Amino acid sequence: MPPAPLLPQADRPAPGLRASAGIIAAYFVLQFAVGIAFALAVGVMESFSRADLGLDAAIRTALAQPSMQALVAILSLGVAAPPTLWLARRTWPQLWSLAQPPGFGFTPPRHLLFFALAVATGLAAPVLGSLLTQWLAHGHAVPQDIQQIGGNTPLGLRIPLVLVVVCVGPLVEELLFRGVLLSALMKRWHVGWAVAGSSLLFALVHLPGLQYQWYALPNLILLALLLAGLRLRSGSIWPAVLAHGANNLLAVAVWFVTVNPPG
Template structure:
């Protein structure tokens, strides 16, 4: 793969830093935007949850069941957090969004081969990661909160949750982890350390969604490392997004089993 021209970095990746090159994201702003995204989910989730409970209390015969209401809260929460976070990213780093170099976010056009490879890796990675998780977990059960919510909801609500889980969530997380965070780390520590560190952070921040099950983190870290590698090698964030979306799409198949 290293000699495959389809995965050669864009020319911007090879240019040295200089007066004409914009600096990448800084430590404070990157940490703040990451914290803001998850804090928004907490705040919006609480607010929408309160509204849902209030409606159920005063109109018990007119609102959907608990499972459907919870899925509605998740959808509204993730959409709200995504809109605000992406708006903040665009406001702060607009000049870097179309930069395919180490300091940029990589919103550049990929090749068809890069997109296809990202899709394939998005399917292969969770299969390999799942085996690793089973090895580490032993007899313990591994589940995610979103999957548990979907299982308790009507099929229509599961379908409504699909685009949020497969498209919206991966887009925001790619912008944050393979955009801001990876750019920050690449410009300071180089590609190898940046890929490893960003993957570790990506896995760890999902611990709450995994119920604190540490043995599921290596699977997510593997996906994070692969997405970061795709971003570095292709010079574009889109192969990483496709990989992430394919990974999530594979996971959602269990909702309809």
């Protein structure tokens, strides 16, 4: 199957780097702000119910509960995603349904086989990435915040948490990194450098969730490169979204293998 053309279409201007960086920063800052606001609200209520606790101690006590941490993750992603999608749609409406960059690829893929390839990629990427990470880490564990939260969360909250992690997160992140940012970089750089740059930034913004373990970077970069390849070859962003979701689903499947009962 011949690859789709990778040359930007000159009649549709690509997003600028400043605008691309701005919408990506806004998405993650909004997540952080929602998490802080929720933590403050919970801390205030906890301090009212327990007079012996100050606000700082009340926040720490409340957020030590796995259910509260899961709620923070659900709310942060759930609140940040809709305005990000709306802003991208409003800012670049002419690029939304354009197949190749500078378009964002919200169109059907060139062939339905790309969906099968996406599932295979999403399931293989964490396996290959974990082997690479273990080799680089020399036996050190690479904890992930979302896995620690989900593994200790009551079953009733794991289901909405999975839906957010598997559906909402991949959709927004593919729009931002394989849609907006990749298009902006391809406006200035060769496609290979653009893919490398967007993949590196994707890895770096996820590093805090891995507690800044540098040896997790190659795993994230590998995933981003595969997702970018799907995006460009298929002429659609949907295979990358599906692969990203499958990757996340495999990563959190352990939540339902070992169910910790509440309490």
